[in-house]
Amino acid sequence: MNALLVSRLFGQLVETNAFPLAVWETIYLTFASAAVAYLIGLPLGVLLAVTDRGGLKPILWLNKIVGIVVNIFRSIPFIILMVALIPVSRAILGTSIGNGAMIFMLVVAAAPYVARMVESSLKEVDAGVVEAAKSMGASTFQIIRKVYLPEAKPSLLVGAVISTVTILGYSAMAGTIAAGGLGALAVTQARPSNAQDVIWLCVLLIVIIVQIIQELGMYLATRTDKRVRVKGRKKKAKAE
Amino acid sequence: MIELKNLTKIYPSKAGETVALENIDLVIPDGSVFGVIGLSGAGKSTLVRCLNLLEKPTRGQVLIDGEDITAVSKKRLGELRRSIGMIFQNFNLLEQRTAAANVRFPLELSKVPREEAKKRVEELLSLVGLSEKADSYPSQLSGGQKQRVAIARALATNPKYLLCDEATSALDPTTTESILQLLKKINRELGVTIVVITHEMRVVESICTDVAVLDQSRVAEAGKVEEVFSFPQSEIAKQLIIPGLIRSLKGSEANKLRLVFHGETSDTPVISGLAMECGVPANILYADTRRIDGKTFGHMVIELPQDERQITAAKQYLRAHSVVFKEEI
Numbered sequence: 001m002n003a004l005l006v007s008r009l010f011g012q013l014v015e016t017n018a019f020p021l022a023v024w025e026t027i028y029l030t031f032a033s034a035a036v037a038y039l040i041g042l043p044l045g046v047l048l049a050v051t052d053r054g055g056l057k058p059i060l061w062l063n064k065i066v067g068i069v070v071n072i073f074r075s076i077p078f079i080i081l082m083v084a085l086i087p088v089s090r091a092i093l094g095t096s097i098g099n100g101a102m103i104f105m106l107v108v109a110a111a112p113y114v115a116r117m118v119e120s121s122l123k124e125v126d127a128g129v130v131e132a133a134k135s136m137g138a139s140t141f142q143i144i145r146k147v148y149l150p151e152a153k154p155s156l157l158v159g160a161v162i163s164t165v166t167i168l169g170y171s172a173m174a175g176t177i178a179a180g181g182l183g184a185l186a187v188t189q190a191r192p193s194n195a196q197d198v199i200w201l202c203v204l205l206i207v208i209i210v211q212i213i214q215e216l217g218m219y220l221a222t223r224t225d226k227r228v229r230v231k232g233r234k235k236k237a238k239a240e
Numbered sequence: 241m242i243e244l245k246n247l248t249k250i251y252p253s254k255a256g257e258t259v260a261l262e263n264i265d266l267v268i269p270d271g272s273v274f275g276v277i278g279l280s281g282a283g284k285s286t287l288v289r290c291l292n293l294l295e296k297p298t299r300g301q302v303l304i305d306g307e308d309i310t311a312v313s314k315k316r317l318g319e320l321r322r323s324i325g326m327i328f329q330n331f332n333l334l335e336q337r338t339a340a341a342n343v344r345f346p347l348e349l350s351k352v353p354r355e356e357a358k359k360r361v362e363e364l365l366s367l368v369g370l371s372e373k374a375d376s377y378p379s380q381l382s383g384g385q386k387q388r389v390a391i392a393r394a395l396a397t398n399p400k401y402l403l404c405d406e407a408t409s410a411l412d413p414t415t416t417e418s419i420l421q422l423l424k425k426i427n428r429e430l431g432v433t434i435v436v437i438t439h440e441m442r443v444v445e446s447i448c449t450d451v452a453v454l455d456q457s458r459v460a461e462a463g464k465v466e467e468v469f470s471f472p473q474s475e476i477a478k479q480l481i482i483p484g485l486i487r488s489l490k491g492s493e494a495n496k497l498r499l500v501f502h503g504e505t506s507d508t509p510v511i512s513g514l515a516m517e518c519g520v521p522a523n524i525l526y527a528d529t530r531r532i533d534g535k536t537f538g539h540m541v542i543e544l545p546q547d548e549r550q551i552t553a554a555k556q557y558l559r560a561h562s563v564v565f566k567e568e569i
Contacts, residue, residue, distance in 0.1 A: 132332035132390075135292055136346040136397070137321035146348065150336050226336045226377040 007195035023205055025180035030168045033106035040111040045118020046144055057140050070112040078109050078170045102179035110167050117159035121152045154225035161217030165210055182206050242268040247300035249286050260286040262457040273427050273434045275444035278454030284437045288403050292324045325394030329406035331386040333378040339389045340374040346396045364392035384415035404436045420446050453477045470502035482539055495544045495551055500564040503535035508561050520554045
């Protein structure tokens with residue numbers, strides 16, 4: 001009876017505490033990569049938005065070059081990018097396998113994506129507000145720091161949620177280069193031994209993680225957005 | 241004093257060039273409330289943006305107190321911009337900042353110490369009558385309140401000039417009036433020179449001392465408001481100022497007169513005077529007069545009987561009572 005419902009692998013994995021470890025590794029890979037991807041992608045996104053035609057400081061050639069590089073990286077399917085990055089990773093990190101290498105590859109894939117997300121968030125900022133800041137004598141740097149980024153904050157947070165979920169999706173391919181996480185567990189261990197129950201549990205856990213990231217992120221984005229009128233507030237404003 | 245000399249702005253466009261401003265010469269005296277009026281597309285918004293170089297003129301000079309701002313360094317331009325406040329049709333407040341933080345914004349830009357900035361913000365919010373809304377976000381404020389915050393923000397750095405780009409065009413008449421009164425107060429009490437860009441006649445009537453009428457990228461005429469409004473010279477000014485007149489009374493005849501009220505006419509009830517004292521019955525064809533600060537402004541068109549003697553008598557009566565009238569309507 002037991003053998004019918006639960007695979008042998010499932011039992012082994014539970015005994016070795018493999019599921020909590022895989023969950024942790026997935027979260028770790030995702031957030032570490034997202035953090036580094038933002039470190040690179042945020043300035044790139046700002047650069048793209050600011051140097052574009054009609055931007056704060058149009059430098060069209062620079063915008064074109066960065067735009068093309070970003071597009072090239074974004075158009076390569078992740079699994080192929082990984083293979084291509086194996087020698088690069090070896091040259092830079094000294095290894096092309098494991099979680100470290102995986103984070104490197106995720107960052108390379110995600111940073112251009114993040115840059116575009118940031119760019120589109122910044123472009124949503126009302127041009128009139130930017131003009132007002134200019135009329136007050138604000139420098140380009142002051143406008144970026146005090147107008148663009150704070151005004152785009154809710155949209156940037158939404159973008160961060162989408163980027164993080166995308167990175168989490170990519171991280172499932174970690175098994176290919178012997179890194180860990182739920183994806184690797186499902187692909188490299190459960191699939192060969194045909195342990196359907198393990199695969200479905202991995203799927204379920206990933207869905208739960210995505211839901212948590214999504215809900216938490218959106219909650220934060222809505223809460224920080226001062227344009228959103230909370231019901232109580234609206235009534236108060238009207239009454240006065 | 242702001243002087244525009246030979247100011248020209250041309251936008252390159254796909255179909256050649258678009259001329260937004262052509263050879264504009266204007267003097268905006270210190271202490272004035274200077275109105276720039278014109279139809280949409282006349283170049284008003286471009287003009288006001290040239291005053292703080294949000295738009296770079298193609299040719300010509302913009303002199304702020306004698307300094308040509310088209311030729312200054314970036315750093316100096318930043319300083320100059322701090323001495324020129326600006327407010328906008330859509331308020332352009334930072335949506336993620338409270339009213340107080342919006343007013344504090346220009347102070348942060350010029351690195352005013354926090355305590356000093358806090359005090360200044362309180363003063364400014366109280367000046368515009370919004371002290372109790374300090375912690376409200378723009379989304380919680382009405383249009384008029386938003387514009388008040390914008391005015392407080394524009395005044396934070398003690399500017400000598402305040403540029404208003406269609407500042408009341410998005411507001412209802414009552415709110416418009418209260419914002420105009422606030423601007424008037426700022427002009428009188430703080431001595432700030434105000435430039436008002438608008439397409440609304442009543443804005444100019446209500447607060448401006450001087451006015452320039454813009455038409456198709458050029459200045460059609462400029463002068464004191466009483467002058468221009470009472471005796472408009474250019475076609476466009478006549479159209480803007482006395483539109484009903486021109487439409488309804490084209491083909492003027494000798495028995496029609498346009499009476500001009502420009503604040504100096506006595507309180508004599510002239511129409512009934514005409515009837516009772518001269519025995520000349522007058523027909524009112526058009527009238528648009530209003531009292532501002534106890535003075536009457538506006539126009540009235542009357543029709544007299546087709547009789548030379550009566551017309552002459554009426555004119556004599558009007559002259560005697562120092563009523564200004566025009567025959568060509």
